[in-house]
Amino acid sequence: MSERIDDAALVERFSYIRIDHDTKHLYRGWLEERLLINRCDDCARFHHPPKPICPSCWSSSLTPTQVSGRGVIHLTILLHQGPPAPDVDYAKGPHPVVSIELEEQEALRFTSTVIDCPLEDVRIGLPVELAWIDRFGAPFPVFRPRETS
Ligand SMILES: [Zn+2]
The missing domain is CATH 2.40.50 (OB fold (Dihydrolipoamide Acetyltransferase, E2P))
Structure with missing residues (x-):
């Protein structure tokens, strides 16, 4: 596991992409060459692109999960x-x-x-x-x- 970087450093690494709180986990994963897709802790469904709530059940309990x-x-x-x-x-x-x-x-x-x-x-x-x-x-x-x- 590589060293975690803070939000400012992440934005700097991906200066060509607009990163926000919903998408930062996705791009942190890229730095480790891991594709992380948001998965709902309540209904277990994946969704992409990242949203603040699960589009299936509206739960806000989401985990970026490697696919x-x-x-x-x-x-x-x-x-x-x-x-x-x-x-x-x-x-x-x-x-x-x-x-x-x-x-x-x-x-x-x-x-x-x-x-x-x-x-x-x-x-x-x-x-x-x-x-x-x-x-x-x-x-x-x-x-x-x-x-x-
Ligand atoms: Zn859900």
Whole structure:
């Protein structure tokens, strides 16, 4: 477990993201390369993006919980232009944006990109797993194709 950092240091590490009290646990997890999704202590359902109360039962008792990072592509779009990012070069071709349905719960989705995958192989239903890349000097969660047997 890495050293805990305070809120100010967290905001500094992710200067390109707007962080608030609802989302700070998510980004603290990124620094440790852990994908933490809010889970309700009362009804056990996950939700994402983070909200101050459980959208299912309105409980405010929530625990950021590490998920496996395994899932399948639920939705994919190709961006042909967009804001600059270190790992995105639109001159080399479109940038895939994928919404991953995580295996922990039906309709629990996390949006990012997919790496190590030719564009023609990016398709709905493709099994993927979590991977981490560096973005602006901090870990950033992405997905790559997963071997299934
Ligand atoms: Zn709940």
